[in-house]
Amino acid sequence: MKGIFISEANGLRLGITLTVTFAVISISTAISAYVFKRKSNALNSKIRELEASLKSSIDKCVSERQGRIRAQQALRKELTQPKSENLKLTYYPMSPIGTIHSCFSTRNGTPRQPLLVPLARASLVFNTTRVPPASLEGLAEYSHCWILYVFHLNTDLEKLWKNPSQSGFKAKVRVPRLKGGKMGVFATRSPHRPCPIGLTVAKVEAVHENMMLLSGVDLVDGTPVLDVKPYVPYCDSIKEAAVPNWLMVDNLLTVASVSFSGEFTSALENCWTIAEKKSLYASPGEFQSLIKQVLSWDIRSLSQRNRPHDALSKKENDEPLANTSDVDEHQDETAFVHESEQNSPNSMEVIYHLILDGLNISYKIDQDGNVIVENVSNSAVLDNSSNSCNYLTWKDKLQ
Numbered sequence: 001m002k003g004i005f006i007s008e009a010n011g012l013r014l015g016i017t018l019t020v021t022f023a024v025i026s027i028s029t030a031i032s033a034y035v036f037k038r039k040s041n042a043l044n045s046k047i048r049e050l051e052a053s054l055k056s057s058i059d060k061c062v063s064e065r066q067g068r069i070r071a072q073q074a075l076r077k078e079l080t081q082p083k084s085e086n087l088k089l090t091y092y093p094m095s096p097i098g099t100i101h102s103c104f105s106t107r108n109g110t111p112r113q114p115l116l117v118p119l120a121r122a123s124l125v126f127n128t129t130r131v132p133p134a135s136l137e138g139l140a141e142y143s144h145c146w147i148l149y150v151f152h153l154n155t156d157l158e159k160l161w162k163n164p165s166q167s168g169f170k171a172k173v174r175v176p177r178l179k180g181g182k183m184g185v186f187a188t189r190s191p192h193r194p195c196p197i198g199l200t201v202a203k204v205e206a207v208h209e210n211m212m213l214l215s216g217v218d219l220v221d222g223t224p225v226l227d228v229k230p231y232v233p234y235c236d237s238i239k240e241a242a243v244p245n246w247l248m249v250d251n252l253l254t255v256a257s258v259s260f261s262g263e264f265t266s267a268l269e270n271c272w273t274i275a276e277k278k279s280l281y282a283s284p285g286e287f288q289s290l291i292k293q294v295l296s297w298d299i300r301s302l303s304q305r306n307r308p309h310d311a312l313s314k315k316e317n318d319e320p321l322a323n324t325s326d327v328d329e330h331q332d333e334t335a336f337v338h339e340s341e342q343n344s345p346n347s348m349e350v351i352y353h354l355i356l357d358g359l360n361i362s363y364k365i366d367q368d369g370n371v372i373v374e375n376v377s378n379s380a381v382l383d384n385s386s387n388s389c390n391y392l393t394w395k396d397k398l399q
């Protein structure tokens with residue numbers, strides 16, 4: 001019979017070999033198990049150590065945070081405490097984040113409400129030490145934005161630093177639409193408010209680096225801006241909102257027509273070589289359209305409209321007329337116009353001056369409310385306002 005035969009001796013040898021092998025395996029297994037156990041003990045204790053350290057870090061963080069919050073609360077309380085009995089003011093960490101560079105060089109001529117003058121452009125230049133350009137990401141996707149600003153040209157600002165009982169602050173203001181009638185300050189948008197903060201809405205034309213180009217603005221050049229927020233129609237516009245009757249009279253402050261004298265166009269072209277360096281307008285033609293839009297609204301003050309010749313005896317200055325506030329909605333607190341009497345024997349001839357984009361524009365208005373724009377020259381006074389951008393900055397972004 002053929003087959004595999006293992007001799008007795010060979011069988012014994014194989015048995016020993018297997019036994020030794022098993023022994024070696026079980027010893028090494030035991031050693032591995034031992035090593036593993038030690039290692040895992042070490043790991044477990046390491047984990048416990050780390051857990052303890054993590055817990056103590058978290059505890060420390062929590063208590064640090066609580067301490068910090070307590071310190072912040074204390075500081076806030078300290079900062080918002082009245083500084084003295086005479087000056088009962090509260091302070092919050094608010095200062096301007098940027099400045100408006102607008103075509104309205106002075107308060108006079110600045111529209112009384114936003115969006116009345118679609119061509120009214122302004123650059124809002126953000127202060128990069130307070131606001132990194134990344135803060136503006138996404139803003140250009142909105143068509144309009146709210147702007148909170150300071151009425152920095154109010155001549156009665158210093159009053160607000162006084163004790164309220166001594167400030168002589170006026171609770172009621174004259175409203176142009178009411179022909180001199182008065183309203184409580186909070187029923188108007190008068191700049192003369194206990195807290196001189198303005199709110200307006202503007203069209204967002206473009207955003208570039210730390211700058212924004214706006215249009216439809218009613219903001220005077222140099223206005224400090226406190227905040228910008230997107231305009232969100234579904235919650236910011238209320239269809240059924242009601243206003244008092246005196247606000248419904250819409251055409252009260254418009255003029256009959258605006259036309260230009262024969263010499264005006266060439267006078268503007270002469271001025272343009274200087275003006276265009278700072279201007280947000282592409283051409284003299286576009287600037288002329290701006291003048292037309294601005295003067296379509298009667299920008300004279302109430303007293304000038306009623307008695308244009310009394311106004312002539314006044315000195316040319318920017319001080320308010322009396323203690324009353326003769327305005328409603330905007331920076332132009334007295335709607336002051338610089339006037340000069342012409343040598344003409346016809347005493348009805350009153351020439352008004354409007355400063356737009358640093359250009360001094362002279363015009364007259366006849367009894368029927370027709371505006372005739374006479375002349376334009378570079379304004380000496382406002383030649384070096386530091387405008388960091390002009391039309392060329394925005395050219396590519398406007399079309």
Ligand SMILES: *[C@@H]1O[C@H](CO)[C@@H](O)[C@H](O)[C@H]1NC(C)=O
Pocket residue numbers: 095127128129130
């Ligand atoms: C920008 O903000 C800083 C810090 O508040 C301030 O010191 C600086 O004067 C501001 N710059 C301008 C141009 O307003």
Ligand SMILES: *[C@@H]1O[C@H](CO)[C@@H](O)[C@H](O)[C@H]1NC(C)=O
Pocket residue numbers: 322323
């Ligand atoms: C106007 O203000 C002056 C001080 O600025 C004050 O002496 C005067 O009494 C005020 N007049 C009225 C009518 O309030």
Ligand SMILES: *[C@@H]1O[C@H](CO)[C@@H](O)[C@H](O)[C@H]1NC(C)=O
Pocket residue numbers: 263267375376377
């Ligand atoms: C227009 O203004 C310019 C510059 O001030 C002056 O030279 C010119 O005489 C004025 N023209 C008229 C018609 O008043």
Ligand SMILES: *[C@@H]1O[C@H](CO)[C@@H](O)[C@H](O)[C@H]1NC(C)=O
Pocket residue numbers: 338340353355360378379380381382
């Ligand atoms: C504007 O021009 C008139 C006369 O041409 C002058 O009296 C007035 O001071 C000028 N205003 C400014 C701000 O340059």
Ligand SMILES: *[C@@H]1O[C@H](CO)[C@@H](O)[C@H](O)[C@H]1NC(C)=O
Pocket residue numbers: 383384
């Ligand atoms: C305007 O600029 C001129 C030089 O071009 C300078 O002499 C003058 O002091 C500046 N005015 C202001 C108010 O900075």
